[in-house]
Amino acid sequence: MEQKGPNSSLVFTMKEAGISMVVVLPCFLLLLLFLSSPLAAAAAADAAFSEYSCNGTTGNYTANDAFGANLERLTAALPADASAAPSLFASATIGTGPDTVYGLALCRGDITDARACSGCLDDAFRKLRGLCAGVRDATFYHDLCTLRYSGDDFLARPDDNSPVINAMDANSSTYADWDSRNATSQSLFLSRVDTLFSEMSIYGSYNSPARRFASAAMYINPTLPTVYGLAQCTPALSPAQCLRCFQGLKELIRQWYDGREGGRILGVRCNFRYEGYQFFGGSPVVRIGFAPSSPTGSNQKKTLIIVLCLSITVFCAMLVGCLLLIRRQRKGGGKTKLPHLPPHSRSSSKTEEALKLWKIEESSSEFTLYDFNELAVATDDFSEDNRLGRGGFGPVYKGTLPDGTEVAVKRLSAQSGQGLVEFKNEIQLIAKLQHTNLVKLLGCCVQEEEKMLVYEYLPNRSLDFFIFDQERGPSLDWKKRRHIIEGIAQGLLYLHKHSRVRIIHRDLKASNILLDRDLNPKISDFGMARIFGSNMTEANTNRVVGTYGYMAPEYASEGIFSVKSDVFSFGVLLLEIVSGKRNSGHQHYGDFVNLLGYAWKMWREGRWLELVDQTPGDGSEAGTSMMRCIKVALLCVQDNATDRPTMTEVTAMLGNDGVPLPDPRRPPHFDLRVTSDDEEEDDAGPGVVRRTRSHFTGSRSTNEVTISTIQEGR
CATH class of the missing domain: 3.30.430.20 (Gnk2 domain, C-X8-C-X2-C motif)
Structure with a gap:
């Protein structure tokens, strides 16, 4: 095998190296590591899971009676019906009177092959007919499908207003199964x-x-x-x-x-x-x-296992080369250092070629094309000590350029397709924008697999670092919070109205608001942003992106976005700044599943002061300002986009306390709450459980919430 260094080639064999055990021992250890690794555990766990239940309390049947004949018809029809449906789900009722058979078949949501669905259900029927022979009620659970048939009408749909959805039916066992790890x-x-x-x-x-x-x-x-x-x-x-x-x-x-x-x-x-x-x-x-x-998809597990085995062999060979190379370098009296190239120039050819390929041009003389080596030196070779965090498509590092300028370097993970579109989009958009409340993009670097964005460095991190932290939160008094709110509003107004192109941000949230030394807010992360035509009122997309809790209902459910969807996100953010609470789907406020419903209730009951994170003190001015901000926020998060104000109106409302405000309508899904019931358990048999301690009371509104893919990051 051949191992190449920077300036020479090193050819060797195991015998010449004289370190056979150095090869064998690491290979053996790596093999043991693989066998104990999660990947090996995953491979072992691929053995299909199955469980079944035979409920004899509903009576028996014979193959020759009416129930048996109806079950035979169900067995022939239900798998085909389920596999032919787009949802890979089917239910059926066959026969009349006391011999009616009710059936339900469901294949797992990630299955796209109808044949796999049909095969799983056919096998489930075959096994149940043998395992539960003569029993009129049986359930079969498999990794890929669920099947149940019964002489009882378990398909009767529960009423929407019923306090309990009997999902785990009394005549069907509910199973729990745990891994060994x-x-x-x-x-x-x-x-x-x-x-x-x-x-x-x-x-x-x-x-x-x-x-x-x-x-x-x-x-x-x-x-x-x-x-x-x-x-x-x-x-x-x-x-x-x-x-x-x-x-x-x-x-x-x-x-x-x-x-x-x-x-x-x-x-x-x-x-x-x-x-x-x-x-x-x-x-x-x-x-x-x-x-x-x-990230690696599970549909490639088997391939990965094979590749990993081969990689172990290759790694062992490479290890030998590395050991010999290190020995040679040590004998040479030094180690290889990162080459320090001259400072960047306007002729960074690789970056320029990539930008031309993407049809992106430098917007001004202030936009710099950086060399990779310069940014590597500035960040101490992207050391962990300089890492500020991890953004939506890669880590972010603090760097110091030769002239002493501090920068934040956003590095796209090498060879990662995820984030490349956002990388291009951010250069196209933010390089053309100049506003005190928008983060400044200083330049970029595109060199082979390396793609980086260089921003101004903001020492106070992001807004969520303060408002959701019990220790740091008090350092932001109401005056500072009001200053931050107004700055965000001005930045968003610039995007919507005053920039050279109208821009919809689509991912406005607390972690995307950065703070400079004086706590001036700057909107960041334009990877999801879209340019909006001057004559457009709304647009539609099949790729709904954003963060749960901040997305407007019409965008999350139908992909419709406009300036009003950004207004909705601003309203959520405004409530979070005032209250210091997250509008998160897994947090409850009283009997509400989100902050919006809770804030609406507090407002309508005149208890808005219970919502704020800091009491206004003796003066009434701060209290009036807080109350006004809450009302503006509720106007921004109204269900219907046409009812929400524009950012022009929002900035006017925030900037003039004397202007009367209209009464807001309630936010979307106000009726979606959490209620409590006593725990109940029946004695229908082993493994048969009917329990519910808490459940959601669904809204009767026709506008149902929809949630898009959650993508965190800065």
Whole structure:
């Protein structure tokens, strides 16, 4: 094998190296590491799960009686009907009188192959007919499908106003199954699973009407594994019913969780599973936290296992080369250092070529094309000590240029397609913008696989770092918060009206508001932004992006965005600044599932002072200002986009306390709340549970909330 260094080639064999054990031992250790790794565990876990229940309380049948004949017809028809439906779901009623057979078939939400769905259901029928021979009620759970048939009408749809969705029917067992691996930190892991399920529950209930399904990934930190989840309801349930069904499962998770790294709870009408590896196909539709730079789909697991085995061999060979190279360099009396190239110039050819290829031009002489080596030196070779955090498509580093200028370098993860579109978009948009309340893009670097954006450095980080922290929050008194609110409003007004092109930000949130040394706010992260024509009132997209909790309902549900969708996000942000509370889907405020409903209630009852993070003190001026900001925020988050003010009107409302304000209408999904019931448990038999401690009361509004893919980052 040949190992190439910077200036010479080194050719050797294992015998010549004289370090056979150096090769064998690392290979053996790596093999052991692989066998104990999550990937190997995932491969072992690929063995299909199945469970079944035979409920003899509903009576028996014979193959020759009327029920047996009807069941035979159901067996022939239901798998074909389910696999032919876009939702891969079907229910059927066959026969009359006491011999009627009711059936339900559902395939997992990530399945796209109708044949796989049909095959799973055919196999489920075959096994149930043998395992539960002569029993009139049977349920079969498989990794890929759920099947139930019964002589009782379990298909009767619960009324929307029913306090309990009997998702885990009395005649059908609810199963819990846990992996053998224990979580590293059990209490912390449970809280992560709880958050994961909360986000998936809302997304699956409202954003996928055809399949009532959500898959998700929660990226935690290097000490804890990424948690993957899947939640699904039968499409026959309404969004509110589905959400209440999920809430029932959530309570069971809290009661039955025993510290394992993976598990599932299965009911006929809804189910949930989570693991420390990706067990479903495709990309997660919900992402929480910061994704690794190179996420891998579970549909490539087998290939990855093979590739990993080959990589171990290659790695061992490379290890030999590295050891010999290090030995040679040490003998040479020094180590290879990062070459320090001359400072950047206007002729950074590789960057210029890439920009021309993307049809992007430098907007002004203030936009600089940087060399990779210059930014590497400025950030101390992108050291961990200089890392400020991780953005939407890669880490962000603090750097110091040769002239002493401090910068923030946003580095696109190498060879990552995710974020490349946003990278191009941000250069096209923000390089043309100049405003004191917008973060300043100083330049960029595009050199082979490396793509970086260089911004002005803002030492006070982002707004969420202050307002959601109990220790730092008090340092932002109302005067400073009012200054931040007005600055954000001015920046958004510039984007909507005064810039050379009208721009819709589409991802306005607390973590995207950066603060300079004087706590002046600057809107950042324009990767999701879109240019809007001067004669356009709204546009539509099939790629709904943004962050749950900040998206306007018409954008989340139909992909319709406009200046009014940014206004909605500003209203949410304004309420968060005033209250110091997050408008998050997994946090409850009283009996409300989000901050908007709680704020509306406090406003209508004249108890707005209970909402604010800081009391106004003796003077009435601060109190009046707080009250006005809350009212402006509620005007911005009204359900109907036409009812919301423009940013021109918002800045006028905030800047003139004497101007009377109209009364706001209630925010979307005001009726979506949490209520409590006593826990109930019946004695229908082992494994048969009907429990619900809390559930959501669905709104009767025709405008149903929909949640898009969650993408965190700065």
